[in-house]
Amino acid sequence: MERFHSISVDTERLNGGLLMSFKALGKVSHADYMAIKAVIDSALRAAAGQQIRVLVDVTEFEGWELHAAWDDVALAQRHSHDFYKIAVLGNSRWQKLAAMVGNWFVDGESRYFEDKAHALSWLQSE
DSSP: OOOOOEEEEEEEEETTEEEEEEEEEEOOOHHOOOHHHHHHHHHHHTTTTSSSEEEEEEEEEEEEEEHHHHHHHHHHHHHTTTTTOOOOOOSSHHHHHHHHHHHGSSSSEEEEEEEEEHHHHHOOOO
């Protein structure tokens, strides 16, 4: 039986900038990245020059298929200068480590959280 997997994207205005929320479910595939690529690119073009804050919820994330892992690195490289703050919401040691490694690929400040309210509070702070 195939397990459910996806990446969802949501955008909203926040403090004169943009808050992008991502939620990864299951083992993410290349097709999942292809489904959200246009949404991400469009939102970032529309928010050019604004502070972009990101909430990445990986609490139900189980990993990547090989091609999807490369998609994740490419996404981070393509948008490495676009993000002001990134909050990674997780619930395991490997997710915390992955968030720390991901910090090497982006210019903005990145932090790991296990509580969504704390993550959102930090994202909203200046």
